[in-house]
């Protein structure tokens with residue numbers, strides 16, 4: 001039992017997720033059937049070079065053998081900081097090849113790009129900017145299937161996407177339940193090829209989603225159930241996925257953990273760690289998972305310090321989180337006043353081990369962030385689209401303080 005007895009049901013909450021999940025060792029083989037149920041049989045596959053070179057597109061295409069699904073086109077040049085220009089380029093390939101559906105095969109970069117493609121195709125536009133923001137999409141979208149190849153972002157079940165607009169120097173954020181894929185396919189063949197450092201970083205992104213969902217202002221018993229289930233799977237499997245990447249059971253557990261954490265944060269929002277990670281990514285190109293991994297313990301320490309001085313229950317939530325990290329027997333042995341710090345220690349135990357195993361950085365200085373950029377990063381953090389949802393308001397000095405501690 002991973003809910004603490006002092007959990008309170010909010011006076012009011014909403015929870016939504018409509019994505020069908022297919023998970024298992026031959027999950028890919030279900031796609032043609034699922035596509036036909038969606039009235040589609042000519043998908044475009046959107047991916048990137050790393051995923052293609054790992055041989056994963058061949059595995060996906062081979063799994064369609066003997067069915068009447070025709071691959072309309074394959075686009076494998078999605079860059080890591082994908083932009084509206086790339087989205088429009090893919091949309092014109094979709095139209096030219098008379099595709100009728102979208103399959104994203106990749107990590108968060110590919111999945112978010114595919115979400116952008118679905119917007120411009122559905123809205124018959126080439127101006128993604130018009131749809132930036134919250135809940136500005138109203139039309140039912142094209143059939144959209146996601147096959148995640150990293151276990152981290154959970155983007156296969158989130159109603160969010162981030163796409164760059166270099167001309168306007170913007171990271172455009174989109175939130176709409178319309179963007180949710182119809183189907184998420186978790187097949188361990190898709191993540192087994194992930195190198196150890198990407199496995200570690202993306203797994204820490206998933207852990208950050210679960211932890212921030214659990215302390216988020218819109219947390220509720222349903223999002224909490226997803227968050228604590230994700231934490232339990234991550235604490236039992238992430239280090240093993242880095243040590244033994246070919247172990248399909250461990251890979252399937254991490255794919256499920258990432259999905260569970262995605263459902264949780266898509267409903268209850270993220271907190272300061274994601275705000276800081278977006279800013280570090282935008283300004284210094286620190287990969288999203290690495291930034292989260294470094295900043296998660298420091299972000300929680302900030303809340304432990306500041307939480308009790310506000311009306312927020314955030315410190316109390318961090319105390320209760322310990323239950324998911326250590327289980328009930330260990331949890332009851334820790335005095336209440338030590339629980340929040342013990343949660344942070346449990347997270348550091350994981351990141352220290354990942355650091356030893358694959359060199360996952362523990363400090364921003366080791367991730368290529370120059371010290372003279374910290375001020376600019378702090379400003380970007382408080383201006384980030386996620387800042388309105390932080391459980392405790394954060395000012396410039398406070399954001400800078402967390403960055404300095406993590407430097």
Ligand SMILES: NC(=O)c1ccc[n+]([C@@H]2O[C@H](COP(=O)([O-])OP(=O)(O)OC[C@H]3O[C@@H](n4cnc5c(N)ncnc54)[C@H](O)[C@@H]3O)[C@@H](O)[C@H]2O)c1
Pocket residue numbers: 048049050051054080106107108109110112149150152153154155158159160161162190191192193194195198202205288289
């Ligand atoms: N929409 C959301 O809900 C959401 C949530 C979190 C993060 N994100 C976004 O996701 C992006 C990060 O995504 P990510 O962490 O999954 O990384 P990524 O998609 O950028 O991929 C990282 C690298 O790993 C390679 N790779 C991926 N899968 C592989 C595999 N199985 N084998 C070998 N190589 C593989 C890719 O080719 C790429 O080079 C960021 O842009 C972030 O903003 C979105």
Ligand SMILES: [Fe+2]
Pocket residue numbers: 153205209274288292
């Ligand atoms: Fe994330």
